[in-house]
Structure formats: C-alpha cells, structure tokens
Amino acid sequence: MALKRNIESIVVNGASMFLPSVSVDCVIFGFHDNEMKVLLLQMKHTDEYGLPGGFVLKDEALDAAATRVLQERTGLTDIFLQQFATFGEPKRSDKKFHLKAMKKEGITIDKNNWLLQRFITVGYYALVDFSKVIPKIDELSIGCSWFHLQNVPTLMMDHNLILNKALETMQQQINHQPIGYNLLPQKFTMPELQKLYEAILNKKLDRRNFQRKILVYGILKKLKEVKQGVAHKAPFLYSFDIKKYNQALKNGYTGGW
Amino acid sequence: MALKRNIESIVVNGASMFLPSVSVDCVIFGFHDNEMKVLLLQMKHTDEYGLPGGFVLKDEALDAAATRVLQERTGLTDIFLQQFATFGEPKRSDKKFHLKAMKKEGITIDKNNWLLQRFITVGYYALVDFSKVIPKIDELSIGCSWFHLQNVPTLMMDHNLILNKALETMQQQINHQPIGYNLLPQKFTMPELQKLYEAILNKKLDRRNFQRKILVYGILKKLKEVKQGVAHKAPFLYSFDIKKYNQALKNGYTGGW
DNA sequence: ACAAAAGTGTTACTTTTACACCCATGA
DNA sequence: TCATGGGTGTAAAAGTAACACTTTTGT
Numbered sequence: 001m002a003l004k005r006n007i008e009s010i011v012v013n014g015a016s017m018f019l020p021s022v023s024v025d026c027v028i029f030g031f032h033d034n035e036m037k038v039l040l041l042q043m044k045h046t047d048e049y050g051l052p053g054g055f056v057l058k059d060e061a062l063d064a065a066a067t068r069v070l071q072e073r074t075g076l077t078d079i080f081l082q083q084f085a086t087f088g089e090p091k092r093s094d095k096k097f098h099l100k101a102m103k104k105e106g107i108t109i110d111k112n113n114w115l116l117q118r119f120i121t122v123g124y125y126a127l128v129d130f131s132k133v134i135p136k137i138d139e140l141s142i143g144c145s146w147f148h149l150q151n152v153p154t155l156m157m158d159h160n161l162i163l164n165k166a167l168e169t170m171q172q173q174i175n176h177q178p179i180g181y182n183l184l185p186q187k188f189t190m191p192e193l194q195k196l197y198e199a200i201l202n203k204k205l206d207r208r209n210f211q212r213k214i215l216v217y218g219i220l221k222k223l224k225e226v227k228q229g230v231a232h233k234a235p236f237l238y239s240f241d242i243k244k245y246n247q248a249l250k251n252g253y254t255g256g257w
Numbered sequence: 258m259a260l261k262r263n264i265e266s267i268v269v270n271g272a273s274m275f276l277p278s279v280s281v282d283c284v285i286f287g288f289h290d291n292e293m294k295v296l297l298l299q300m301k302h303t304d305e306y307g308l309p310g311g312f313v314l315k316d317e318a319l320d321a322a323a324t325r326v327l328q329e330r331t332g333l334t335d336i337f338l339q340q341f342a343t344f345g346e347p348k349r350s351d352k353k354f355h356l357k358a359m360k361k362e363g364i365t366i367d368k369n370n371w372l373l374q375r376f377i378t379v380g381y382y383a384l385v386d387f388s389k390v391i392p393k394i395d396e397l398s399i400g401c402s403w404f405h406l407q408n409v410p411t412l413m414m415d416h417n418l419i420l421n422k423a424l425e426t427m428q429q430q431i432n433h434q435p436i437g438y439n440l441l442p443q444k445f446t447m448p449e450l451q452k453l454y455e456a457i458l459n460k461k462l463d464r465r466n467f468q469r470k471i472l473v474y475g476i477l478k479k480l481k482e483v484k485q486g487v488a489h490k491a492p493f494l495y496s497f498d499i500k501k502y503n504q505a506l507k508n509g510y511t512g513g514w
Numbered sequence: 515a516c517a518a519a520a521g522t523g524t525t526a527c528t529t530t531t532a533c534a535c536c537c538a539t540g541a
Numbered sequence: 542t543c544a545t546g547g548g549t550g551t552a553a554a555a556g557t558a559a560c561a562c563t564t565t566t567g568t
Contacts, residue, residue, distance in 0.1 A: 020277040022345075022377055062345030062377060086343040086379050088279075088319030120279055120319060122343050122377075175514060176429075191547070201514055208549070209531065232546040233538040257432060257458055448520070465522075466558065473556095489519040490565035 007139050008107050015114040018055040023121045024066045025053035025159065026081075027166035028074065030130035031183040035148050036199040038163065039073060039135060040155070042143030045104040046097060048156040049147075051163065052138070053121065066124040073144060075134045080127040080182040084169040085162075088120035092158045101140060125166040127182040149199070174200055176252040178219045181240050189227050189235035190214075217253065219245045264396050265364050272371040275312040280378040281323045282310035282416065283338075284423035285331065287387035288440040292405050293456040295420065296330060296392060297412070299400030302361040303354060305413040308420065309401070310378065323381040330401060331390040337439040338383050341426040342419075345377035349415045358397060382423040384439040406456075431457055433509040435476050438497050446484050446492035447471075474510065476502045 010017075028039040040049045052073040056065040063081065071077055095116045102109040109115065135144040147153070152163065173179070180188075180196055194210045214220065221241045226234035267274075285296040297306045311326040313319060320338065328334055352373045359366040366372065392401040404410070409420065430436070437445075437453055451467045471477065478498045483491035 019375060019377070022278055056345070056377075058375070059347045061347060062343065083343065086319065086340065088313070088379070090316045090318060118276060118315070120276070120313075120379075122345070172433075189547090197514065205514065206532075207547080208533085211549090213530085230546090231540050232544085233548075235547055257454065257462070446520090463558075463560090464520080465560085468521090470557085487519085488567055489517085490521075492520055 004105055004107065007102075007105055010139070011102065011107055011109055011113060011115060014055065017057060018114070019058055019060075020114055021117060021119055022056050022062075023053055023119045024056060024062060024069060025051045025121045025123055025162055026066055026069050026073070027051060027123065027125040027163050028070065028128055029125060029166075029170070029183070030128050030133060030146060031196050031199060032130040032146070034195045034199060035150075037130065037146035037148055038152060039133070039144065040147050040152070041073075041137065041141040042145075043097075043101070043156065044140050044142045045101045046156070047142075048097075049153050049159075050141075050156040051159045052144070062122050063124075066122070066126075070124075070126050070128075072138065073136055074128055075136065076128055076132060081124050082126075082169075082173075084123050084125055085165050086120060086122045087158060087162060089158070090118055092121075093118045094157045097156060121162070123162050123166060125170060127170075127179070129182060129185065131185065149202075171201055176254075178217065178240070178245050178248045181242070181245055187223065187225075187237040187239050189237060191235055193238070217248060219248055261362055261364065264359075264362055267396070268359065268364055268366055268370060268372060271312065274314060275371070276315055276317075277371055278374060278376055279313050279319075280310055280376045281313060281319060281326060282308045282378050282380055282419055283323055283326050283330070284308060284380065284382040284420050285327065286382060286384050286423075286427070286440070287390060287403060288453050288456060289387040289403070291452040291456060292407075294387065294403040294405055295409060296390070296401065297404050297409070298330075298394065298398040299402075300354075300358070300413065301397050301399045302358045303413070304399075305354075306404075306410050306416075307398075307413040308416045309395070319379050320381075323379070323383075327381075327383050327385075329395065330393055331385055332393065333385055333389060336383050336385050338381050339426075339430075341380050341382055342422050343377060343379045344415055344419060346415070347375055349378075350375045351414045354413060378419070380419050380423060382427060384427075384436070386439065386442065388442065406459075428458060433511075435474065435497070435502050435505045438499070438502055444480065444482075444494040444496050446494060448492055450495070474505060476505055 030037045030039065039052065041052055042049050052069055054065060054069040056062060063083070066081055070079060070081065098115045099109065130146070137144045149167070152160070154160065155163065174197065179200070180193055183196060184192065190211055193214065194205060194207065197210065198205055219241055220238045223237040223239060225237045227237055228234070287294045287296065296309060298309055299306050309326055309330040311322060313322040320340070323338055327336060327338065355372045356366065387403070392403070394401045406424070409417070411417065412420065431454065436457070437450055440453060441449065447468055450471065451462060451464065454467065455462055476498055477495045480494040480496060482494045484494055485491070
C-alpha cells in the first residue's frame with residue numbers, strides 16, 4: 001500500500017516538513033462551454049467536496065506553495081495566481097475530518113499530531129486554460145473535476161466562503177485589470193471574450209459597448225484571420241498584445257479619484 | 258524587573274500560548290495637520306522602527322488578534338480594521354532581531370525557541386481618530402509615535418513593503434467605499450474632508466468637483482452650524498449619515514462593468 | 515481695506531448607455 | 542431561403558473636468 005505509506009509519512013513527518021498552522025487553498029477557475037468552472041476535489045472517506053489545498057514547506061514561500069498545489073492538481077506551471085485573503089477563524093479547522101480520514105486509512109494519529117492543530121489558510125485564486133488541465137487527485141481525494149460555478153456543491157469546512165470571496169475579488173479586479181490571457185486559447189473571438197466576462201460577472205453585456213470598451217484598453221490585437229468552421233458569419237480572431245496586457249496588469253486601468 | 262519577567266514569560270510560554278508561525282502586523286493610519294500619519298514603534302536594543310504587531314492566541318481569530326494589537330497600542334476599541342494581505346517569504350523572518358534583543362535583555366533563548374522560527378504575517382490596516390489615540394509602547398519597544406507618511410524611516414524586516422501595500426490598498430478602496438468616519442472628528446468641514454482625500458491620494462483635488470462628487474454619494478449630513486473660531490469665512494460643519502455610510506461600506510459605490 | 519479661505523454654477527468634454535440594420539454562413 | 546450569430550455607428554444621457562467670482566471674517 002504505497003498510498004497508505006505516503007499518507008502515513010505525511011502524518012508522521014509533516015511536523016518537520018511543513019510550517020505549522022498554515023495552509024494554502026486554491027480556487028482554480030477555468031472557462032469552458034461559455035461557463036466559469038472551478039476545480040474541486042472529492043474527498044476520500046467523507047465524500048465531501050473541497051478546494052485543492054496543501055501545506056507550506058518549512059522553507060517555501062506562500063506563493064510557491066500555492067504554485068506547487070496548482071501544479072500538482074492541474075499539471076500546469078506558469079499560471080496566473082493571486083492571493084486574495086487569509087482565513088483564520090479558530091473554528092474553521094476541522095479536526096474531525098482528519099481523524100475520520102486517518103481512521104479509515106488505518107493510520108493511528110496522535111491527538112497532538114500537527115495535522116489536528118488549528119490551521120489558518122491563505123487563499124489564492126488561479127486562472128487557467130481549461131483545455132490544458134489534466135486534473136489529478138491527491139492522496140486524500142477520490143475525485144478531481146470541474147464544477148460549473150452556478151452548480152457548486154456544499155464544500156467542507158469554510159471552503160464555500162473562500163470560493164465566494166475569490167469570486168468577488170475576481171469580479172472586482174476585472175474592472176482594474178485585464179483578464180483572459182490565462183483563461184482563453186491564444187486566439188479567440190470577441191464574442192468568446194465577451195462570454196468570459198459575462199460568465200465571470202454573471203450578467204449579460206451589450207455586444208457593441210463591450211467591444212468598444214475592451215478595445216479602448218488597447219490590449220487586443222485584431223488578427224487578419226476569421227474563425228474557421230463555424231456556423232453563421234465567421235467572427236474575427238484576436239489575441240492579446242502581451243506586452244500591453246502585462247503593462248495593464250501591473251498598472252491597472254485606473255478610474256476613480 | 259517586571260518587564261524582563263514579562264518578556265521571559267513570552268519567550269518561554271509563547272509556544273503554548275500562541276499559534277505557531279503566524280503573526281499579525283497593523284498599519285495604523287491617522288489624520289492630523291492635514292497629513293496622513295502612521296503609528297510606528299521604535300525597537301529597544303536595535304533602535305529600528307517597525308509596525309505594531311503581535312502573535313495570535315491559540316484560540317483567537319486573526320481579526321481578533323489584530324484588534325487586540327490595535328487596542329494595546331492605541332487604547333482604542335471599535336475601530337475600522339481591514340485585512341489586506343499576507344506576507345510569507347521565508348527570508349522575511351528575522352531571527353537576528355530576536356536573538357539580539359533577548360541577548361540584550363539578558364534572556365537566554367534556545368535556538369529552537371518558537372520565536373526564532375519562520376513567521377508569516379497577516380497585514381491589517383486601521384483607520385483611527387488621531388486625537389483619541391494614546392500611543393503605548395510594548396515590551397520590546399522604546400517608542401511609539403506618529404510619522405508623517407512622506408517621512409517614514411526605513412523599517413525592520415519587510416515592514417516598508419507591508420506599509421506600502423496597505424497604502425495602495427487604501428488608495429484603491431477609497432474609490433469604492435466611503436472613508437473618513439474613523440479618521441475625522443464627528444463634525445468636520447468639507448475642506449477638512451477634502452484634505453483627507455488629498456492626503457490619502459497624495460494629490461490635489463478641485464474643491465467644487467470634490468464637493469459635488471462626495472455629496473452625490475449621499476453619506477453626508479450638512480449641519481446647520483458653521484465651524485467656530487476660524488480665521489476667514491466660517492465653513493459649514495458636516496457629519497456622516499452613519500446608516501448610509503455603513504450601507505455604502507457594505508455595498509460599495511460600484512462603477513465598472 | 516485687504517488677505518485668506520469658503521461658498522457656489524456653468525460649459526465643454528468624455529464616457530456610458532441604449533438601440534437597429536446589414537452581412538455571412540451552414541443547414 | 543432562412544435562421545442564427547457577427548459586424549458596425551449614432552444619438553441621448555450621465556458623469557467628469559475645467560474654470561471665476563462673490564462672501565465672510567480676522568487683522
């Protein structure tokens with residue numbers, strides 16, 4: 001039972017490997033079928049759903065830990081990752097979950113084991129290219145798959161809260177920063193980009209006004225090609241002007257005082 | 258030496274009192290003399306300056322820990338506090354500081370003492386009524402006083418980074434949320450409020466446009482009094498319509514998509 | 515009487531919203 | 542040929558920016 005040994009090793013050696021009390025959780029967003037999706041794990045033993053998360057190595061930056069979690073669950077490196085909040089209610093920790101899980105694994109765990117201590121968690125959200133993701137379960141889960149945002153089940157612990165906060169943050173940031181480079185294929189159409197915005201904001205936008213506004217930002221390059229093999233009139237393809245895109249990412253769009 | 262014993266007790270008992278690896282730091286803003294000020298500590302032994310901070314009790318929420326730190330340094334309860342970011346570079350921890358300080362205190366500290374471990378810190382910013390604050394030093398500092406924002410010295414560890422991030426966050430939020438209730442006396446004049454905005458944003462605003470815009474938010478009540486004992490024409494006094502103010506705090510002003 | 519700060523309104527400009535017709539394509 | 546979705550412009554409305562004169566008060 002390699003898996004069991006793996007878990008056992010974490011339970012036993014975790015205290016010496018990881019920064020105590022701290023975890024990271026990742027809200028991984030993807031875009032597919034004109035819908036925003038989020039990547040969730042289904043837990044072994046309890047069957048609850050939850051966000052992909054992990055612990056922080058003793059000498060690892062928080063951002064690096066989140067990047068690692070992301071890499072492990074999606075196979076992707078080099079994605080857009082943003083810290084958005086830290087959750088630290090004492091009651092948010094769920095000792096019962098680990099106790100139950102370990103019992104079912106047949107692993108004895110001491111009451112004072114590091115895993116059963118209180119944890120605070122640093123929330124990150126990630127924007128990834130749905131089509132490039134190969135979801136992978138971790139040791140404690142039996143499923144890792146995409147859920148439509150409107151269709152997210154009840155999650156373990158405070159993960160619904162974390163997910164909602166991530167979504168709110170992204171909805172805010174969309175007003176100050178470009179978005180989409182990490183969510184869309186390299187070439188995309190204006191209607192696709194609009195659908196992305198609509199999915200994130202969960203509301204309809206006017207086609208003409210959307211196009212005008214987004215073009216003014218100056219982050220798009222209109223290509224000379226049109227999308228092939230579509231029904232109806234073929235829409236033009238665009239790509240991001242990555243230089244200006246990154247500039248806008250850094251400086252924001254402004255507005256306000 | 259009551260003080261030494263106090264510190265010693267923290268060094269010795271901290272591991273059982275506090276959540277390991279986690280601290281909070283508070284960027285405490287006040288407004289005085291038409292300037293934004295920030296409350297800084299000067300450290301004993303090293304003379305470095307730093308942000309007021311503290312550790313999180315084993316069963317204490319992060320927010321509660323920040324509130325406690327604030328209360329201890331300013332005497333104030335019930336202030337505006339906002340979490341803005343969490344800092345977790347491994348190299349941000351400064352073992353030397355504690356080692357040096359404890360040595361000078363004449364306290365022996367073990368290399369594995371909890372204080373010398375790596376810490377991540379959760380940043381909060383607070384907006385307080387300058388005139389109501391009675392700065393109090395803590396066990397490890399010899400000074401606690403206000404600094405003009407344009408005049409902040411080099412701070413210990415990554416505290417300059419934390420301070421700048423707090424300021425940036427506040428400058429962003431001022432566009433979406435009302436501000437001032439916690440920074441101004443109950444009754445204030447329009448020019449005073451404008452000076453506050455100018456101090457936060459670090460730029461001049463047009464008097465007439467400022468007044469119009471802020472009035473449209475509907476969070477101000479114009480009083481029938483004018484400010485007494487001032488040179489020149491007496492300005493009207495205003496106060497916040499606290500109900501609408503809090504509503505705006507919750508819902509934000511919108512703008513954007 | 516004058517210097518210094520506060521009160522107040524209008525106009526031009528920019529941004530946002532609402533809205534409709536023609537075009538290309540696959541079925 | 543028609544149903545569907547994509548391309549495009551304009552006019553009204555709202556919001557923002559620029560700007561100057563009058564009032565009050567203390568000295």
